[in-house]
Amino acid sequence: MASATTTDIEVLEQARQAIAPDYEPSDDEPYMNERQVNFFRMLLLEWKRSILNASSATLQSLQDGPIREPDLNDRxxxxxxxxxxxxxxxxxxxxxxxxxxxxRRLDEGEYGYCEVTGDPIGLRRLIARPVATMTVEAQEAHERREKISRDD
Known part of the structure; x- marks a missing residue:
C-alpha cells in the first residue's frame, strides 16, 4: 500500500526546492511578474505530478490483489x-x-488576485496554498458567513 503520510506542506516544500532552490518570490519585486508566474506554474505542475504519482502507486497496490489477512483483526x-x-x-x-x-487563472492573468475583492492575495499565502482564490480576510469573511448559514 502507498503511504499517505507525506503532507501537502511537505510535498509543496519538496516541489519548491526542486524547481527553484535559489529563488523565493519576494515583495521587493513587482507582484505577479514573469518570474513569479513561472515559479507558481512550475510549483503547481510539480504538485500535480506528485499527486498523480502517488495515485498511480495506490492503484497499482489495489491491482496487486485483495487483502488476504488470515486474522480477522489484521484484516x-x-x-x-x-x-x-x-x-x-x-x-x-x-x-x-x-x-x-x-x-487556468495563471494563463488568463488572474492568478494571485482575490476572486471577491480583486486585491492581491499575497505571496506568503500563495506559497503556503498555491490554489488559494481569496485573500485571508475574504476567506475569513466567507467562512463566517458559511458558519452563520449552517447554524440557521
Missing amino acids: ASSETDWSIELRTRDRQRKLIAKIDAAL
Missing part, C-alpha cells in the same frame, strides 16, 4: 488503512481540479 486493520488511503486519494483528486483551475 480489519488493513481494510481501515485502505479506507483512509482511498479517502486521501479522493481528497487529492479534488485538489487536482483546484490545481488545474489555478493553472
Whole structure:
C-alpha cells in the first residue's frame, strides 16, 4: 500500500526546492511578474505530478490483489488503512481540479488576485496554498458567513 503520510506542506516544500532552490518570490519585486508566474506554474505542475504519482502507486497496490489477512483483526486493520488511503486519494483528486483551475487563472492573468475583492492575495499565502482564490480576510469573511448559514 502507498503511504499517505507525506503532507501537502511537505510535498509543496519538496516541489519548491526542486524547481527553484535559489529563488523565493519576494515583495521587493513587482507582484505577479514573469518570474513569479513561472515559479507558481512550475510549483503547481510539480504538485500535480506528485499527486498523480502517488495515485498511480495506490492503484497499482489495489491491482496487486485483495487483502488476504488470515486474522480477522489484521484484516480489519488493513481494510481501515485502505479506507483512509482511498479517502486521501479522493481528497487529492479534488485538489487536482483546484490545481488545474489555478493553472487556468495563471494563463488568463488572474492568478494571485482575490476572486471577491480583486486585491492581491499575497505571496506568503500563495506559497503556503498555491490554489488559494481569496485573500485571508475574504476567506475569513466567507467562512463566517458559511458558519452563520449552517447554524440557521
